[in-house]
Structure formats: structure tokens, C-alpha cells
Amino acid sequence: MNLQSVKTLYLAEMARSLRTVLQSIVSPVISTSLYFVVFGAAIGTRISEVDGVSYGAFIVPGLIMLMLLTQSVSNASFGIFFPRFSGSIYEILSAPMSYFEIVLGYVGAAATKSLILGAIVLVTARLFVPYSIEHPIMMVLFLVLTAVTFSLLGFIIGIWADGFEKLQLVPLLVITPLTFLGGTFYSIDMLPPFWQAVTLANPVVYLVSGFRWSFYGISDVSPLVSLVMILAFLGVALALVAWIFRTGYRLKP
Amino acid sequence: MIHVEGLSKTFADGFPALRDVNLTIRRGEIFALLGPNGAGKTTLISVICGLVNASRGRVRVDGHDNVRNYRAARQLIGLVPQELTNEAFTTVWDTVSFSRGLFGKPKDPAHIEKVLRSLTLWEKRDNRLLELSGGMKRRVLIAKALAHEPQVLFLDEPTAGVDVELRREMWDVVRGLRDQGVTIILTTHYIEEAEEMADRIGVIRAGEIVLVEGKHALMRQLGSKELTLHLHEPLAGIPAALSGHALELTEEGHALVYTYDAASQEDGSSISGLLADLEAVGLRVKDLHTRQSSLEDIFVSLVRERR
Missing domain, CATH: 3.40.50.300 (P-loop containing nucleotide triphosphate hydrolases)
Structure with a gap:
């Protein structure tokens, strides 16, 4: 393992976020805080409890997951897309690094940034609503697995995209709707039976449900199923990345 | 390496x-x-x-x-x-x-x-x-x-x-x-x-x-040289006595261009032979200069050859 190379790539990616601290950190924290103010403190007080948890507290895990998914995808996709766009990818591809090391550098940095943001949002949420964490270790596990999986997805999108439009396409048209409809703001028990069944096809439901369980011990689907589903997504993402490097897709003709 | x-x-x-x-x-x-x-x-x-x-x-x-x-x-x-x-x-x-x-x-x-x-x-x-x-x-x-x-x-x-x-x-x-x-x-x-x-x-x-x-x-190996001889009097054509040399008449008869390669440059006989023949036919040379083909000339000719 060429640790020096991985470290260099990782730190350079982290430094890029610090250069754009407003966009990378302040902006997602502010937008998530606004959700807490509107749905938690303002509207939330007029909504009855969900499974014995106040609405403001109920949406905390979902909002953290929403931010985690969108930030993981956007950080990782931009991280690999920009050197491809500028041409500086030649340096990465000609360095004595294995594909695994390249992915470790990019995806590791993207996931770290998302986790830092997740931690900031978690602390920020405490200012607006009281919440508890019943299973902290499982919470961290869900957080890390989700950040890594969706950073891998972002990495794949960043390689697939051949322009800025495509780079935004998947996050806007797929990730955000799936997250909003994945139980961020509601329990799927609130839906009519037909839509409950449809919602179960949404992979984000399992992420939000498992994560919420780690907070309050309540979930739409079994936490074990959630964990298995996250691991399955991780496996699919890893397989896709492996295929990209094996074939040289959009990287190495 | x-x-x-x-x-x-x-x-x-x-x-x-x-x-x-x-x-x-x-x-x-x-x-x-x-x-x-x-x-x-x-x-x-x-x-x-x-x-x-x-x-x-x-x-x-x-x-x-x-x-x-x-x-x-x-x-x-x-x-x-x-x-x-x-x-x-x-x-x-x-x-x-x-x-x-x-x-x-x-x-x-x-x-x-x-x-x-x-x-x-x-x-x-x-x-x-x-x-x-x-x-x-x-x-x-x-x-x-x-x-x-x-x-x-x-x-x-x-x-x-x-x-x-x-x-x-x-x-x-x-x-x-x-x-x-x-x-x-x-x-x-x-x-x-x-x-x-x-x-x-x-x-x-x-x-x-x-x-x-x-x-x-x-x-x-591939570079050729050109010797250009500027004449006092213009010529209508290359004299028969000089036909054995690779000469070309240019500048409306005012200059003779002699093309030779590296091998003939080394033995020198072709140039001295040409100068002797010029003397023999009574052509007087006003000025002369030489030009060696550049790498560009060689490159162009190589690429042309392969077409």
C-alpha cells in the first residue's frame, strides 16, 4: 500500500473543501438548520408525536441522512469530475498508485467531509430540538457505511458524467426525490398501504429507518434488514467501481 | 532506459x-x-x-x-x-x-x-x-x-x-x-x-x-547541400560541357545551383571538378554560397516518401 500517495490525495481533497468552506460546510449546515427551524421548531410543534417521539426529534435522523447522502454524492462526484474536466487527472493516473488507493483517497476524503458535516448538523440540531441516541455505536456504523456507500456512488457519477449537467442530474433527479420520499419527514406507517409497498422499493427508506432506529429504537423496517441493505448497496457500488477501473471506462482508453 | x-x-x-x-x-x-x-x-x-x-x-x-x-x-x-x-x-x-x-x-x-x-x-x-x-x-x-x-x-x-x-x-x-x-x-x-x-x-x-x-x-546521411553560383553573364542554357554535373539554371540564367550529398562533400572531387569545368567553358562566377538542408527538409521528404 502506497500510504504516502493516498495521504497526499486525501489531504489535497480535504484542503479543497477548506478553500471553499462556505460552499462545503457553512451552506449545508445552514440549509439543514432551516429545516429544523421550519419543520421542527415552527410546524413541528403543531404535529402530534410519531411513535412516541416529538416530530422535531423524529426528523433529526432523516435530515442528517438527507444531508449525508447529498453531500457524499456531491463531494465525491465533484472530486473526481473536476480533474477529469481540467485534464489534471493525468497526474493521478500516471502516479504509482493502485486503483484501490485512488478510490481510497477520493472516496475517503468525500466520506470524511460528509461525516464531519453530519457531526456538525447533529450538534446544531440539539440547539433546536431535544433528542436521544439509544444505540450510539450502531448510529456511527450506519453513518459511516452510508457516507462511504454514497461517496462511492458520487465517485461513479463523477466518472460517468461528461459535463456539469450530468453531474447535477443524478443528485437532483434521483437522490433528492428518493431522500424526501424515503421517510425523512414521515414514518411510512402514515402512508396508505399501496404507497407503503411502493416506498419499500426506495433504498433510502432502509437507510433512514435504520438510522432512526439507532436514535429512538423505532423503525419502519427491521434494523437488521437496513444494515443488510446498506451492505448490499456498498457491494454494488464497489463492484461498479471495480468494473470502471478494470475496463478503464471514461478514464483510460 | x-x-x-x-x-x-x-x-x-x-x-x-x-x-x-x-x-x-x-x-x-x-x-x-x-x-x-x-x-x-x-x-x-x-x-x-x-x-x-x-x-x-x-x-x-x-x-x-x-x-x-x-x-x-x-x-x-x-x-x-x-x-x-x-x-x-x-x-x-x-x-x-x-x-x-x-x-x-x-x-x-x-x-x-x-x-x-x-x-x-x-x-x-x-x-x-x-x-x-x-x-x-x-x-x-x-x-x-x-x-x-x-x-x-x-x-x-x-x-x-x-x-x-x-x-x-x-x-x-x-x-x-x-x-x-x-x-x-x-x-x-x-x-x-x-x-x-x-x-x-x-x-x-x-x-x-x-x-x-x-x-x-x-x-x-539524408541532408543534401546546395552550392549556388551567381554568374557575371546570364546563360540561356546549361552548356553541354557541364551536363555531367547535377546543375539547375535559376534566376533567369543568372545562377547555377549545384546539389550534392554528404558523400561527395567528403571526397570533394565533384566540387573541384565542377569548378574546373566552369573555368574550362569560360564562365565567370560573381558570388557563391552554400546551404545545407535542415532537419525540416529531411522530415518533409521522409513523410512524403511514405505517402
Whole structure:
């Protein structure tokens, strides 16, 4: 393992976020805080409890997951897309690094940034609503697995995209709707039976449900199923990345 | 230092960019790869550096296979790409240090300083790349390629779009690197560049290596000379007594152009024979000058021959 190379790539990616601290950190924290103010403190007080948890507290895990998914995808996709766009990818591809090391550098940095943001949002949420964490270790596990999986997805999108439009396409048209409809703001028990069944096809439901369980011990689907589903997504993402490097897709003709 | 054996590359659209290329680059030399646009120069470099997968053949860098033992092979190589590809918002110091780390080398501020000073970039070390001129950005690319102390440096069209003064400075930089023992491979379509700097020259056309030769040997073998004789009185035609010489009448009869090659130059008999015959037919010469064909002439004739 060429640790020096991985470290260099990782730190350079982290430094890029610090250069754009407003966009990378302040902006997602502010937008998530606004959700807490509107749905938690303002509207939330007029909504009855969900499974014995106040609405403001109920949406905390979902909002953290929403931010985690969108930030993981956007950080990782931009991280690999920009050197491809500028041409500086030649340096990465000609360095004595294995594909695994390249992915470790990019995806590791993207996931770290998302986790830092997740931690900031978690602390920020405490200012607006009281919440508890019943299973902290499982919470961290869900957080890390989700950040890594969706950073891998972002990495794949960043390689697939051949322009800025495509780079935004998947996050806007797929990730955000799936997250909003994945139980961020509601329990799927609130839906009519037909839509409950449809919602179960949404992979984000399992992420939000498992994560919420780690907070309050309540979930739409079994936490074990959630964990298995996250691991399955991780496996699919890893397989896709492996295929990209094996074939040289959009990287190495 | 570099051995390319039977290398072919056909892209997905069926375009054969390289066809059975065999090439050996010697340690410590400056090798110029000449060729028209689209000849396969950049593809060849890209395959050697690991940016493009070969369809067939193999590349060894100092004995290391560039696929099976890619880490050792790439460690030895520095690449300066054709395009100015920099991250605009980083500083010169940071981007050059990044390149060193990327190649697995520990931090060495003294070496980075040495590289930046040698490329007259030291004063600009804290500038962001977007603040630099095009020539400076190209120097930064060279600095990045040298950051990990490579033994082989690939320069893909290093002076494309660079003004004459800077081009000469670049040449000095490259010669300095060669003096330090770095093997240099440069692609160019500026014949002047190859003529000025290269020890050996390879000509590539349509993905095939047409010729590899030492620069001086190439010019000696293929270069022809022209002797132009300006006459006192114009001639209507070449006198029969001079028909044995390869002469051409130009400038409306005021000049005779004699073309000869390196071999006849060495024995000298043809020129002295011509001068004696001119004397014999009573032609008086007002002035004369000679011109040796440049590498460009040789290159053009080589490329034409293959068409």
C-alpha cells in the first residue's frame, strides 16, 4: 500500500473543501438548520408525536441522512469530475498508485467531509430540538457505511458524467426525490398501504429507518434488514467501481 | 532506459493510433519524437506513462514492465503534458508538493525549492496558478513532473504556444536536466526544437516509427547541400560541357545551383571538378554560397516518401 500517495490525495481533497468552506460546510449546515427551524421548531410543534417521539426529534435522523447522502454524492462526484474536466487527472493516473488507493483517497476524503458535516448538523440540531441516541455505536456504523456507500456512488457519477449537467442530474433527479420520499419527514406507517409497498422499493427508506432506529429504537423496517441493505448497496457500488477501473471506462482508453 | 516492443494501440472506434512500434531510448539522452499532428506521438507517450492501455506489445522502463510492475516503472517517470492542466486555485508551492507526495515521496522542501529556483518559479511560489502567465504555467507543469526526482522526463510538445524567448529558456532548462542525468523524451512538431536539442531523432507517421537516427548522422546521411553560383553573364542554357554535373539554371540564367550529398562533400572531387569545368567553358562566377538542408527538409521528404 502506497500510504504516502493516498495521504497526499486525501489531504489535497480535504484542503479543497477548506478553500471553499462556505460552499462545503457553512451552506449545508445552514440549509439543514432551516429545516429544523421550519419543520421542527415552527410546524413541528403543531404535529402530534410519531411513535412516541416529538416530530422535531423524529426528523433529526432523516435530515442528517438527507444531508449525508447529498453531500457524499456531491463531494465525491465533484472530486473526481473536476480533474477529469481540467485534464489534471493525468497526474493521478500516471502516479504509482493502485486503483484501490485512488478510490481510497477520493472516496475517503468525500466520506470524511460528509461525516464531519453530519457531526456538525447533529450538534446544531440539539440547539433546536431535544433528542436521544439509544444505540450510539450502531448510529456511527450506519453513518459511516452510508457516507462511504454514497461517496462511492458520487465517485461513479463523477466518472460517468461528461459535463456539469450530468453531474447535477443524478443528485437532483434521483437522490433528492428518493431522500424526501424515503421517510425523512414521515414514518411510512402514515402512508396508505399501496404507497407503503411502493416506498419499500426506495433504498433510502432502509437507510433512514435504520438510522432512526439507532436514535429512538423505532423503525419502519427491521434494523437488521437496513444494515443488510446498506451492505448490499456498498457491494454494488464497489463492484461498479471495480468494473470502471478494470475496463478503464471514461478514464483510460 | 525505455524499451518499447511490438506496441500497438487501436482505439474503441477502430482507429489504429500505433502500429507495431519498437523503440529503445538510451539512458541520459535527449530523444525527439517528430511527427505531424495525429501521427501517434501523444498516444505513444500516454501508453508508456500508463494513461492509455496498449492493445498489444509491452513497455519496460529501466527493466520494469509498465503494466505488471507499474509502481516501479512509473516511479521513474515524470510527464509534462501538452495541455496546460492545472488546478487554478492552488499555489505553485502546494501543487508541486502535491505531485511529489502523489508519487509516494516524503516531503522535501529543499528539493521543491531547488526545482522552483531552477525554473525561475521561486518568486512565484505563493501565487495561485490562475495568476500566472501561460509560460509560467508550463514551467509549473515541468516543476510538478520533476518534484519526485524522476529519471525519465517526457515532454509532450513542451514549447507549443510559447514565445521565442521563453522557448529558448525552456531549451536551456531541458539541457540542464540532461546534464543532471535525466533522460528526456520530447515530442514536437517544431523541427527547430529537435535540431537544437536532440541527440537522437525518431520520426513517427500514421502510428509507425519511420526512422530512428542520431541527429548528426541523420543530417549527414539524408541532408543534401546546395552550392549556388551567381554568374557575371546570364546563360540561356546549361552548356553541354557541364551536363555531367547535377546543375539547375535559376534566376533567369543568372545562377547555377549545384546539389550534392554528404558523400561527395567528403571526397570533394565533384566540387573541384565542377569548378574546373566552369573555368574550362569560360564562365565567370560573381558570388557563391552554400546551404545545407535542415532537419525540416529531411522530415518533409521522409513523410512524403511514405505517402
